[in-house]
Amino acid sequence: MSPPRPKPKSPSEPAGRPETLGGWLAWAETRYAEEGLALGQVAADAHDEALYLLLSTLGLPLDSDEGVLERTLTRSEQAAVEKALGRRILERVPAAYLTGEAWLGGHKFRVDPRVIIPRSYFVEIIPRLGPVRGRIADVCTGSGCLAVLLALRYPEADVDAIELSKDALEVARANVRDHGLSKRVHLHQSDVFDAVPLARYGLIVSNPPYEPTAIVDGLPEEFQREPRMALDGGADGLDVIRKLLDQAAHRLESGGRVLIEVGGLREAVDREFSELKPRWLRTADGTDCVCLIEGFRLARGSGRKGRSLPEGLERPGTASSSRPAAARGGRSGSTSAGKSPRSRRS
Numbered sequence: 001m002s003p004p005r006p007k008p009k010s011p012s013e014p015a016g017r018p019e020t021l022g023g024w025l026a027w028a029e030t031r032y033a034e035e036g037l038a039l040g041q042v043a044a045d046a047h048d049e050a051l052y053l054l055l056s057t058l059g060l061p062l063d064s065d066e067g068v069l070e071r072t073l074t075r076s077e078q079a080a081v082e083k084a085l086g087r088r089i090l091e092r093v094p095a096a097y098l099t100g101e102a103w104l105g106g107h108k109f110r111v112d113p114r115v116i117i118p119r120s121y122f123v124e125i126i127p128r129l130g131p132v133r134g135r136i137a138d139v140c141t142g143s144g145c146l147a148v149l150l151a152l153r154y155p156e157a158d159v160d161a162i163e164l165s166k167d168a169l170e171v172a173r174a175n176v177r178d179h180g181l182s183k184r185v186h187l188h189q190s191d192v193f194d195a196v197p198l199a200r201y202g203l204i205v206s207n208p209p210y211e212p213t214a215i216v217d218g219l220p221e222e223f224q225r226e227p228r229m230a231l232d233g234g235a236d237g238l239d240v241i242r243k244l245l246d247q248a249a250h251r252l253e254s255g256g257r258v259l260i261e262v263g264g265l266r267e268a269v270d271r272e273f274s275e276l277k278p279r280w281l282r283t284a285d286g287t288d289c290v291c292l293i294e295g296f297r298l299a300r301g302s303g304r305k306g307r308s309l310p311e312g313l314e315r316p317g318t319a320s321s322s323r324p325a326a327a328r329g330g331r332s333g334s335t336s337a338g339k340s341p342r343s344r345r346s
């Protein structure tokens with residue numbers, strides 16, 4: 001049995017309450033370090049996260065200048081920040097669940113424990129994507145953040161936002177409505193494409209659960225507070241990715257593409273899906289963990305024995321059914337440790 005953890009100090013002891021916002025910030029940074037809080041969901045460091053939590057709790061603009069740190073807090077403001085910091089530090093509640101919001105690509109999204117806190121690499125990738133012909137799918141939409149970013153990036157496109165969790169879809173619905181996109185972003189409760197009406201897509205984007213189960217089991221408490229199904233990709237992390245690539249073959253327009261964020265599974269994806277020749281897109285932190293797969297390669301790979309097309313669909317770009325069926329690389333079954341926890345990108 002592990003030794004009991006010493007009871008953390010509450011904000012009001014031992015040196016008394018700080019009076020200024022800067023005092024609370026310094027106090028919070030110290031306590032974050034002493035308690036070894038996990039970061040990466042809202043900000044990469046304790047200063048940024050605590051400042052965000054304080055400003056947001058006090059209803060102050062997030063782009064306030066440094067002078068705001070001199071502000072003396074009223075008694076009720078002190079009580080509010082004490083409560084928020086207590087829940088973050090003592091109870092390990094992620095800051096975004098305390099504020100009920102998260103920012104991605106300069107846009108605000110509602111969040112609560114029904115959805116993972118948005119921090120996808122797609123925030124870097126979506127603005128760099130070229131023209132897309134036809135419909136777009138965001139598979140594993142969670143809060144709907146990527147479906148919203150895609151709909152804003154492609155104002156002519158309809159976007160299907162697909163999510164297995166009914167609870168998460170309710171959050172997505174609110175976010176889509178907040179952004180005035182209810183007419184173009186269509187929500188579907190579905191296990192990947194199982195229950196989505198037949199359609200062809202010019203682009204399929206997905207940030208699926210991709211952490212191997214054993215990694216999720218060992219994540220810090222803050223990350224365990226996110227929905228497990230948002231993180232856990234099965235024994236080797238590839239469960240949803242496999243299903244998505246199988247089904248995407250029958251869902252793409254000719255010339256369509258699939259983009260998937262895979263975290264630490266790059267090697268595993270290269271190994272298992274070598275026939276699909278995944279191309280890895282550059283990300284600012286050098287992890288380059290979003291792959292692009294061209295639809296015509298999937299169409300070939302999907303022709304392997306035993307697979308049948310959903311009723312009403314023909315394979316894209318494969319008018320000749322005599323095209324050889326290329327088997328995908330064998331499933332390794334090995335665990336490629338995810339670079340976890342997924343950490344923040346804004």
Ligand SMILES: C[S@@+](CC[C@H](N)C(=O)[O-])C[C@H]1O[C@@H](n2cnc3c(N)ncnc32)[C@H](O)[C@@H]1O
Binds near residue numbers: 118120141144163231
């Ligand atoms: C990593 S989160 C991504 C959420 C959002 N796209 C983002 O980037 O913040 C993965 C989401 O996939 C959902 N999910 C898990 N398995 C799924 C499945 N088989 N089909 C559809 N959605 C699934 C989870 O509920 C979760 O909301």
